[in-house]
């Protein structure tokens with residue numbers, strides 16, 4: 001049996017996870033999200049990420065961005081590398097898609113600030 005901390009909410013339940021004849025048995029959860037979290041974490045762990053994108057504008061050299069949905073944990077550094085390639089040359093606002101379908105993962109990189117258009 002192994003333990004893992006559920007990161008779905010601040011409760012941080014310490015889940016117990018056991019593989020019984022191919023069936024994943026999850027225990028010590030306070031809600032069903034814990035079961036989904038543990039199974040996903042074992043079979044195909046995913047994460048959301050936030051980062052920054054460089055711009056060509058000296059007044060605002062970077063803006064914050066995030067992925068529009070969870071991505072496989074083992075692709076985080078690939079996605080960050082893609083984000084680091086960008087040098088934004090348009091003044092865009094919050095919600096603007098900076099990279100559409102990044103690396104074919106089915107999620108977008110979106111701006112999370114309108115600082116470029118509000119200055």
Ligand code: SF4
Nearest residue numbers: 006008009012013034
């Ligand atoms: S099992 Fe439910 S209550 Fe516990 S940390 Fe996960 S989401 Fe929160």
